[in-house]
Amino acid sequence: MKHRSLLLALTTLLLVGLLVSACGSAATKAPAATEAPAATEAPATEAPAATEAPATACEGDYVLVPKNLGNPYFDTANNGAQEAAKELGITVLYQGSATADATEQITLLNSLIAQQPCGLAISANDADALVPTGQAAMDANIPVVTWDSAIAPDGRTIHINQAILHDIGAIQIQMASELAGPDGGQIAILSATSTAPNQNAWIEVMKEELEKPEYANLELVEVVYGDDDDTKSYNEAQALFTKYPDLKVIIAPTTVGIAASARAVTDAELIGKVFVTGLGTPNQMREYVKNGAAPQFALWNPSDLGYLAVYAMHALANGEITAEAGQTFEAGKLGEYTIEDDPDLGLNVLLGLPFVYNAENIDDFNW
Amino acid sequence: MTQTPETQSASLIKEFAPRRSFLADFQRWEWLLVLLIVVVIVANTRLSPHFLDARNISRTSSDFMELGLMMLPMAFIIITTASVDLSVASNLGMCASFMGWLFMHGVNIWVAALAALALGTLAGFLNGNLVARLKLSPLVVTLGTYAFYRGVAYVLLGDQAARGYPKAFTYIGQGRIPGTLIPFSVALFVVLAIIFGLILHRTIFGRYTFSIGNNENATLYSGVPVARVKIILFTVSGFMAALAGLVLAARFGSTRPDIGTGLELAVITAAVLGGVDINGGRGTIVGTVLSLLLIGLMRFGMGLLNIQGQVQGIVIGLLLILSILLPNIAQQISSARGVRINWRSALISLGILAVFVLFFLFFFWSRAPVIAGG
Numbered sequence: 070m071k072h073r074s075l076l077l078a079l080t081t082l083l084l085v086g087l088l089v090s091a092c093g094s095a096a097t098k099a100p101a102a103t104e105a106p107a108a109t110e111a112p113a114t115e116a117p118a119a120t121e122a123p124a125t126a127c128e129g130d131y132v133l134v135p136k137n138l139g140n141p142y143f144d145t146a147n148n149g150a151q152e153a154a155k156e157l158g159i160t161v162l163y164q165g166s167a168t169a170d171a172t173e174q175i176t177l178l179n180s181l182i183a184q185q186p187c188g189l190a191i192s193a194n195d196a197d198a199l200v201p202t203g204q205a206a207m208d209a210n211i212p213v214v215t216w217d218s219a220i221a222p223d224g225r226t227i228h229i230n231q232a233i234l235h236d237i238g239a240i241q242i243q244m245a246s247e248l249a250g251p252d253g254g255q256i257a258i259l260s261a262t263s264t265a266p267n268q269n270a271w272i273e274v275m276k277e278e279l280e281k282p283e284y285a286n287l288e289l290v291e292v293v294y295g296d297d298d299d300t301k302s303y304n305e306a307q308a309l310f311t312k313y314p315d316l317k318v319i320i321a322p323t324t325v326g327i328a329a330s331a332r333a334v335t336d337a338e339l340i341g342k343v344f345v346t347g348l349g350t351p352n353q354m355r356e357y358v359k360n361g362a363a364p365q366f367a368l369w370n371p372s373d374l375g376y377l378a379v380y381a382m383h384a385l386a387n388g389e390i391t392a393e394a395g396q397t398f399e400a401g402k403l404g405e406y407t408i409e410d411d412p413d414l415g416l417n418v419l420l421g422l423p424f425v426y427n428a429e430n431i432d433d434f435n436w
Numbered sequence: 437m438t439q440t441p442e443t444q445s446a447s448l449i450k451e452f453a454p455r456r457s458f459l460a461d462f463q464r465w466e467w468l469l470v471l472l473i474v475v476v477i478v479a480n481t482r483l484s485p486h487f488l489d490a491r492n493i494s495r496t497s498s499d500f501m502e503l504g505l506m507m508l509p510m511a512f513i514i515i516t517t518a519s520v521d522l523s524v525a526s527n528l529g530m531c532a533s534f535m536g537w538l539f540m541h542g543v544n545i546w547v548a549a550l551a552a553l554a555l556g557t558l559a560g561f562l563n564g565n566l567v568a569r570l571k572l573s574p575l576v577v578t579l580g581t582y583a584f585y586r587g588v589a590y591v592l593l594g595d596q597a598a599r600g601y602p603k604a605f606t607y608i609g610q611g612r613i614p615g616t617l618i619p620f621s622v623a624l625f626v627v628l629a630i631i632f633g634l635i636l637h638r639t640i641f642g643r644y645t646f647s648i649g650n651n652e653n654a655t656l657y658s659g660v661p662v663a664r665v666k667i668i669l670f671t672v673s674g675f676m677a678a679l680a681g682l683v684l685a686a687r688f689g690s691t692r693p694d695i696g697t698g699l700e701l702a703v704i705t706a707a708v709l710g711g712v713d714i715n716g717g718r719g720t721i722v723g724t725v726l727s728l729l730l731i732g733l734m735r736f737g738m739g740l741l742n743i744q745g746q747v748q749g750i751v752i753g754l755l756l757i758l759s760i761l762l763p764n765i766a767q768q769i770s771s772a773r774g775v776r777i778n779w780r781s782a783l784i785s786l787g788i789l790a791v792f793v794l795f796f797l798f799f800f801w802s803r804a805p806v807i808a809g810g
Contacts, residue, residue, distance in 0.1 A: 138744060138745065138746065139746075162742060164742055164744075165744075165745065166745045167744070167745030167746045167748075167749055168698075168745075170697065170698065171688070171692075171695075172499075172684075172695075172696065172697075172699070173745060175499065176496070176499045176735065176739065177739060177745065179492075179495050179496045179499060179736075179739070180496065180735075180736055180738075180739025180740050181739070182492075182495070183486045183489065183492035183495070183496065183736075183739075183740060184484075184486050184740060184742075185486070195597075195688070195690075195692060196597070197597050197599045197688065197689065197690030197692070198688035198689070198690055198692070198695075200689055200690070201606075201610055201687065201688070201689050205495060221599075
């Protein structure tokens with residue numbers, strides 16, 4: 070009994086002690102907290118005095134936060150981020166949770182916010198659940214940008230948008246036209262499910278593009294659905310070969326469909342006669358880019374995405390931009406970007422046109 | 437070992453029971469937790485200037501409260517049934533999704549919250565009846581409802597998120613007690629921990645739980661309503677899961693059907709690390725609260741040092757293994773007097789310990805540049 074009450078007493082003491090010491094340090098930190106806004110205002114008041122002088126650099130680390138660690142897609146983005154960091158002469162840490170889970174990501178972000186980094190660039194696991202955390206970071210004067218996957222506009226400043234609907238649709242018709250050659254010919258689309266909203270929107274854009282005079286020699290014979298199932302997509306591709314012996318190009322705006330179609334072309338020994346293009350990822354498509362079944366396909370470049378995210382975060386941290394629509398900033402090799410306002414997406418910058426992967430560049434990527 | 441009956445037999449027991457070595461006093465796992473917490477606090481304060489910052493601790497502490505709320509009834513369930521309630525996180529998800537679904541259909545948020553609490557309680561009651569009345573294994577029953585309740589969450593919300601909760605509601609998860617830095621959820625947890633602690637250690641009901649955990653048949657024949665105790669425990673577990681769901685939804689300001697996925701294992705880890713015997717019959721609420729504090733401080737401290745999530749998992753896992761190994765080894769040593777030491781099992785324990793420590797050292801050594809953020 071004696072030991073138990075002693076233990077209880079000690080536990081209470083420990084808890085109280087922790088609280089008191091924490092409060093004590095808060096009291097000593099209090100002046101620092103009131104200083105903080107002053108410090109951030111300082112460059113603003115100095116800026117008009119010396120207009121051409123570069124803004125005072127934020128001294129500290131920047132953090133790139135992926136959805137989770139150990140994912141090659143995000144590791145590629147980090148490569149781009151580190152390249153940008155080198156050019157800017159800053160340190161960018163790469164910190165993520167073990168799993169792609171909002172609860173874990175919030176815990177991680179809280180410990181990052183506690184370190185007062187110069188900026189956070191986040192790929193969000195949950196657009197809504199991360200809003201309070203993003204707001205907490207911005208309340209602590211840490212600029213928050215998102216990339217790859219956005220936090221709802223209230224919880225961040227700008228989102229780095231990888232691609233827009235129209236461009237994704239248009240690039241696929243452009244690639245198909247290049248593959249069909251100057252004489253054009255029959256093309257078919259092998260999509261995911263008939264109800265997939267993204268794919269349907271892209272197909273609408275493709276149909277509009279085909280109305281253009283430069284694509285007059287392309288004939289869309291059919292849209293089939295592989296349901297994002299490997300076997301079904303493979304069978305649908307084979308059915309297309311028998312049904313349309315003159316088929317030139319299959320466009321598959323889905324990563325499952327494009328790989329299955331390319332395999333079907335390879336297995337049916339139709340390489341050079343039927344070409345596959347669409348949206349895919351490098352590791353999955355490398356084999357078919359090299360054997361000629363799918364000489365080119367599109368998607369954005371995650372490396373550029375990470376690169377741009379770092380430039381945007383740096384521009385915000387140093388007061389070059391204040392996250393308002395219409396402002397512009399330089400992003401190294403990618404050139405100048407303008408912040409746009411979108412009713413759905415809020416403030417965002419668009420990375421650019423989708424990136425075309427082909428035999429020349431595919432070995433530069435590993436994701 | 438503190439349950440000495442205050443009767444005359446006490447002196448008899450004192451006389452005939454083997455003398456407790458002075459080591460036995462320190463065998464209490466709670467002391468080790470206290471020591472570890474002190475070490476963690478001192479180490480982290482030295483390693484990072486941001487550690488002992490009230491605002492940081494305040495912000496981070498609410499990350500662990502849903503876990504804590506579910507851990508309290510989990511301790512009771514482990515003590516009584518020597519098994520676990522695997523369905524808590526799924527129940528949390530179902531209740532939070534139900535509340536979000538009602539809210540999106542125009543129901544007042546507080547009515548929706550009450551309905552969610554009722555649903556969680558009902559779900560726990562179902563678990564309890566399957567376990568106690570039909571005499572099914574708690575592990576299997578809750579493994580089933582683990583999938584079932586999460587499934588309901590997905591049926592309710594699909595790929596949608598419920599959002600736009602009013603400020604008065606999100607206060608539960610994001611707000612602080614006025615005039616202080618203490619998050620409301622932390623205050624809620626502390627109050628409930630005291631209530632659960634008093635029930636476990638100061639009431640007849642608490643005695644029943646220990647008694648059932650130690651010897652269910654003997655307890656049953658002593659006239660204790662074993663089945664009813666179990667049903668009550670699982671029902672309370674369901675209620676607390678629903679409450680944790682409300683707190684988590686309020687903290688997120690939104691609900692998705694995958695909310696809180698995987699939390700059940702963290703809950704069980706916290707309870708077992710707190711010294712609740714997975715074989716039933718032993719455990720304290722003080723221990724579990726200390727273990728939650730330790731896990732929280734360690735995770736926060738490691739986060740401040742930018743140690744990767746995977747490595748944090750290794751550290752917590754190692755600690756859990758130690759929490760089972762160390763008392764075992766200590767018992768071997770303390771019972772050495774008079775009884776032959778079971779060298780074999782002691783050596784195996786030490787061997788496993790050594791393997792873990794070596795692996796841990798190797799891991800840090802090989803990944804030092806990564807961990808250092810290079």
